Amino acid sequence: MRKKIIVSITLSSFIVFFLLFLFISENIKKDYKKFEERRSEERYMIINNEFKSLSDNLKILSSDWGEWDDTYEFVQNKNENYIKSNLNPESIATLGINYLYITDLTGKTVYSVGYDHKSQKSVKPPEKLLFNLLKFGESSGMYISEDNKIMIFSSDPITDSKALKNSMGKILMIYEFNLDNLNKKLGTNLEFLGINSSEKKSFEVNISKDRVYNKFYIPSVNEKNLILNDSLAADILVLGKDNIEKYAWVFIINLLVLISVISFGIEKLILSRIRKIEHSVEEIIEKKDLSKRLKITGNDEISLLKKNINVFLDTIENMNSKLVGKASYDLMTGIFNRHTGIEKLELMMKKAKLNNYPLIGCFIDVDGLKFVNDNFSHNDGDELIKNIAYILKKFSRDEDLLFRLGGDEFFMAFLGIDHSDAEKVLLRVTNYLQKYNKNSKKPYDLKISYGIINYDYNKTIDEFIFSADEKMYEQKSEKKSLRI
Incomplete structure (x- = not known):
């Protein structure tokens, strides 16, 4: 009878602890995946903000030129000195743009200049590109051409510096986006995947055994999406799997302690206290609250088991706390992300x-x-x-x-x-x-x-x-x- 009770208690305790281990390990895996997904979302925000920063910086530049008195006078008299000083290929190269258009109020080109930064030669700006971008008025952003070239553009009215006179036309600046420059600046390894006009989501995340594959959709003003993808090591997920393996050994050790207690203890004391442990463990599983601790008095093997389980729960809680901190703070600066x-x-x-x-x-x-x-x-x-x-x-x-x-x-x-x-x-x-x-x-x-x-x-x-x-x-x- 005694052996049956011990076997029954041992088996039921093993099942309870095994279920507890499965519950904890599965929840940890889910948490690690959520942290990986959050890291991908942060990467999308940084990349999308960089595109916004490119258009904002170009907007400042085109706005400055549009409010320049010399530009206003040039639309009226086509001053050659203005062309030599400001509209030469060297000036365009210094500005870091590819095309500059100056138009009158009807949209007709007053002057245009282009520069190819790879060949370091002047090129003729395409008139069709001007026609397409003028449809968006006085705005800025990313535009994807019919031949899938990525353009950062900004268009502003040409006025005098005090904005007292009527506009004489528009100034349009265009920068051909270079993915290598973006990777160099952000320290990323993004790849061009294609153009899509139907996708509504911002990004996709696929997590494999040890890598995270991201697909980012960057919207343009003409309702097309630039699709970029990259992959990086799933450091957080790998860390989680390593920790789960460590805690598996903790589980085995605690189970051996449990069997030792049952084998050498007194049935009545063991039975009542084991039931209390089982009840506490089941309560943790039911309420999914890892902050709870086992409360068992005494100074024997069962109290040692209680201590080991509580240490195990402390370790899990501390690990989750560190992960939350890692997901909450910006890695570079140490402030909130x-x-x-x-x-x-x-x-x-x-x-x-x-x-x-x-x-x-x-x-x-x-x-x-x-x-x-x-x-x-x-x-x-x-x-x-x-x-x-x-x-x-x-x-x-x-x-x-x-x-x-x-x-x-x-x-x-x-x-x-x-x-x-x-x-x-x-x-x-x-x-x-x-x-x-x-x-x-x-x-x-x-x-x-x-x-x-x-x-x-x-x-x-x-x-x-x-x-x-x-x-x-x-x-x-x-x-x-x-x-x-």
């Missing part, structure tokens, strides 16, 4: 609206990153971004929110202070940067442009961030006009 930052910003917006608190948003862009990458190295560019993040963190309070949107863009949110107080924070940052640059031995300066806005309770989170982004570009444009 875009995904976590957006979640926390949504909570701040709800709190501000519920309690009628003021909420201030600030969009921050690092100045001169392209210059540092092109003239020094991408390591210097990464160091520039990390230094800016460190300084922004230095001047933010514990209750403020700071996160990296992607690339060289950051966002700060201040709850409970007004617009002027937020301005003071950013003023202290810029003053600190000036002192830093004065004492720095680096061949480049640390500078930022920013835009600060009050949160309108009726705005969505995308509208809130976009409004701050627009304010930032106003400041950046003012800086450029002062340099001109």
Whole structure:
């Protein structure tokens, strides 16, 4: 009878613990896959933001030229000096674009110039490309031509510098997208997969045994998608599988301890305490709560078993906590990443609206990153971004929110202070940067442009961030006009 009880208890305990192990291992695998998917989403955000940054930078350039008095006068009198000084192939090469068109109000070409950066020779700009892009008015973005060439373009009206006179026409700047340049800048290994006009999703993720395969869909203004794909090692998933194997040994050891306790213990004490362990384990499985711990008194093998199981649960919980931290923070800068930052910003917006608190948003862009990458190295560019993040963190309070949107863009949110107080924070940052640059031995300066806005309770989170982004570009444009 005693042997039957021991065998019965041993078998039932083995089943319970085996089910617990299966439950934990399957949930860990799912969590690791979610973290891999979140990492792919972050990669899509960075890549998509880079395309937006390309069009935004070109927009600033075309806007500056469109508001130039010399350009306005050139449309009227076709000044040859303007052509020699500004519309020669060397100038186009310096601007980093491929085509520049100047048209009158009817859309007729006043002057056009093109440059092939590979052959370093001037080329004739295609008139059909101008005709197709003029359909989109005064805008900017990515355009996919009929022969599937990827173009970044920006179109602006030609006015005088004070915007007092009527527009004389349009200026259109076009940059032929180069995937190798994008890979070099972002440190990625993207490949061109094709063009698609029907796909509505932003990206796809396929996870195999040890690799993650991503497919990114970048939208264009003419309703086509540029499809890019890449693959990378599934580091998080592989780590999860390794940990599960380790915990399998922990499970076996605990099972051996359990059998030893049952074999040498006293039936009544063992039976009651084993039932308590079984009940606790079943409760953990039923409620799916790994924070619960077994509560068994005594100083014998069963208490040792309880201790080992609790250590096992502690290890699982700590591992999940580290994974959550890894998925929440930007690996380069150590501050919140875009995904976590957006979640926390949504909570701040709800709190501000519920309690009628003021909420201030600030969009921050690092100045001169392209210059540092092109003239020094991408390591210097990464160091520039990390230094800016460190300084922004230095001047933010514990209750403020700071996160990296992607690339060289950051966002700060201040709850409970007004617009002027937020301005003071950013003023202290810029003053600190000036002192830093004065004492720095680096061949480049640390500078930022920013835009600060009050949160309108009726705005969505995308509208809130976009409004701050627009304010930032106003400041950046003012800086450029002062340099001109």
